[in-house]
Amino acid sequence: MSIMYKSTRSNGDKVTASQAILKGLAEDGGLFVPDGIPGLEMGLETLADLSYKETAYEVMKLFLSDFTKEELMYCIDGAYDDKFDTEQIAPLVKKDGAYYLELFHGKTIAFKDMALSILPYLMTTSAKKNGVKNEIVILTATSGDTGKAALAGFADVPGTSIIVFYPKNGVSPIQERQMLTQTGENTHVVGIVGNFDDAQTGVKKMFGSKELAAQMNEAGYQFSSANSINIGRLVPQIVYYVYAYGQLLKQGEISCGEKINVVVPTGNFGNILAAYYAKNMGIPINTLYCASNENKVLFDFFNTGKYDRKREFILTTSPSMDILISSNLERLIYRIAGEDAAKTKELMDALVSEGEYSITPEMRERLEDFIGGYASEEETQDAIKRLYDKTGYIMDTHTAVASEVYYKKAAQTGVKTVIASTASPYKFTRSVMNAIDSKYDSMSDFELVDQLKEISGVAVPQAIEEIRFANILHDTICDKSEMEQTVKNILGI
Numbered sequence: 001m002s003i004m005y006k007s008t009r010s011n012g013d014k015v016t017a018s019q020a021i022l023k024g025l026a027e028d029g030g031l032f033v034p035d036g037i038p039g040l041e042m043g044l045e046t047l048a049d050l051s052y053k054e055t056a057y058e059v060m061k062l063f064l065s066d067f068t069k070e071e072l073m074y075c076i077d078g079a080y081d082d083k084f085d086t087e088q089i090a091p092l093v094k095k096d097g098a099y100y101l102e103l104f105h106g107k108t109i110a111f112k113d114m115a116l117s118i119l120p121y122l123m124t125t126s127a128k129k130n131g132v133k134n135e136i137v138i139l140t141a142t143s144g145d146t147g148k149a150a151l152a153g154f155a156d157v158p159g160t161s162i163i164v165f166y167p168k169n170g171v172s173p174i175q176e177r178q179m180l181t182q183t184g185e186n187t188h189v190v191g192i193v194g195n196f197d198d199a200q201t202g203v204k205k206m207f208g209s210k211e212l213a214a215q216m217n218e219a220g221y222q223f224s225s226a227n228s229i230n231i232g233r234l235v236p237q238i239v240y241y242v243y244a245y246g247q248l249l250k251q252g253e254i255s256c257g258e259k260i261n262v263v264v265p266t267g268n269f270g271n272i273l274a275a276y277y278a279k280n281m282g283i284p285i286n287t288l289y290c291a292s293n294e295n296k297v298l299f300d301f302f303n304t305g306k307y308d309r310k311r312e313f314i315l316t317t318s319p320s321m322d323i324l325i326s327s328n329l330e331r332l333i334y335r336i337a338g339e340d341a342a343k344t345k346e347l348m349d350a351l352v353s354e355g356e357y358s359i360t361p362e363m364r365e366r367l368e369d370f371i372g373g374y375a376s377e378e379e380t381q382d383a384i385k386r387l388y389d390k391t392g393y394i395m396d397t398h399t400a401v402a403s404e405v406y407y408k409k410a411a412q413t414g415v416k417t418v419i420a421s422t423a424s425p426y427k428f429t430r431s432v433m434n435a436i437d438s439k440y441d442s443m444s445d446f447e448l449v450d451q452l453k454e455i456s457g458v459a460v461p462q463a464i465e466e467i468r469f470a471n472i473l474h475d476t477i478c479d480k481s482e483m484e485q486t487v488k489n490i491l492g493i
């Protein structure tokens with residue numbers, strides 16, 4: 001079966017996977033979705049014997065059907081190598097009855113590395129396949145982790161440059177330092193006076209501007225996106241859910257075909273959507289728990305059928321989930337609307353004009369695979385301390401939101417549960433250490449790093465050692481209204 005991609009907002013022409021990766025966003029402002037979810041070709045029992053790379057090939061060949069085997073192997077081999085600090089790439093560790101799928105063993109110690117290590121390979125391969133001559137300008141909004149992972153992935157990749165916008169006061173000190181010390185001639189980092197939603201809206205606007213696209217083309221540039229709206233991010237994220245199922249089988253924790261639950265700490269809805277696609281491919285997943293922090297727009301949506309972004313934006317200790325407009329939800333909306341592009345467009349337009357929309361009762365019924373949960377700031381802190389006291393294992397704040405939702409909702413079901421562990425605790429050291437003991441409050445960021453090593457016994461990741469003494473290389477700041485001008489200045493157009 002050959003998979004093509006279509007927009008969620010109109011029934012226009014379909015594009016190939018490589019074209020969808022190059023474009024990022026469809027021209028009508030919709031997101032690209034596969035025109036069918038392919039089923040896994042191999043039996044579930046064989047998954048236990050596959051390495052991460054082999055699993056990646058099995059999944060990605062189905063979705064990226066215009067890539068040759070050689071092209072895909074080149075991309076996979078280039079991405080999942082010793083940039084990761086473990087050969088397993090995504091280890092599954094059992095703690096207090098739940099299975100933490102550690103997605104933070106890549107270069108920038110957050111789960112974004114799982115997809116952003118391979119995206120530059122997919123992008124340059126796609127450019128070659130489609131005879132693209134322009135330089136590809138990766139334009140990205142980040143709530144903290146995508147930015148660094150995308151910068152690290154695209155730094156000095158020939159034929160590309162990358163511009164990252166982040167909320168100046170909305171990321172952790174370590175996240176900011178990681179971005180501002182990024183090397184590479186083709187990398188640009190801009191802090192905006194505004195929040196993540198402002199950054200994401202500004203970036204989407206630039207993608208939608210035909211005028212800007214024409215000016216860019218004239219100067220030999222074209223945009224693409226490293227955000228999770230790009231299917232080149234979504235598809236690699238499906239892989240680790242398939243891999244996790246294989247690992248549970250291999251470790252003898254489940255029998256073949258046994259259903260599992262998945263809990264995902266959610267922001268832009270990309271990670272959990274990948275789990276949903278894995279389920280649709282045939283991985284026996286019972287329930288998908290969507291875990292939110294205090295910006296619980298998704299929790300309310302799953303409970304009421306109404307998506308309402310008109311609320312205060314709260315800065316939490318899990319900043320990568322501080323989002324009120326979860327872009328990838330559009331792909332789920334399209335699906336539960338029965339692939340009705342006009343209906344999807346109507347709801348997405350209402351979100352812009354009214355700040356809210358409600359889905360129909362029939363659409364709600366199709367959400368039965370999902371349960372929404374959330375954790376307050378206090379519950380998140382308590383979750384870190386609870387697991388540490390019980391097991392000595394230290395998780396980051398985002399994972400803790402999911403862990404709390406697991407204890408609240410999933411633990412009692414008796415179904416084996418995988419919790420997506422999305423960042424290393426070293427990335428959010430201050431919040432993590434404060435949760436364990438308030439005495440750490442007075443220490444500096446790097447003193448805390450050393451303390452964390454002391455009490456966890458986990459070595460300090462290379463990503464942290466690197467930024468200890470690195471020079472700040474980026475200092476551009478702009479207002480949220482000046483993003484387009486800033487891009488023009490950077491590109492000299």
Ligand SMILES: *Cc1c(COP(=O)(O)O)cnc(C)c1O
Nearest residue numbers: 145267268269270271320398422
């Ligand atoms: C991006 C991110 C999330 C949210 O993932 P989405 O795919 O945006 O839902 C959660 N945790 C961490 C650490 C992240 O970086």
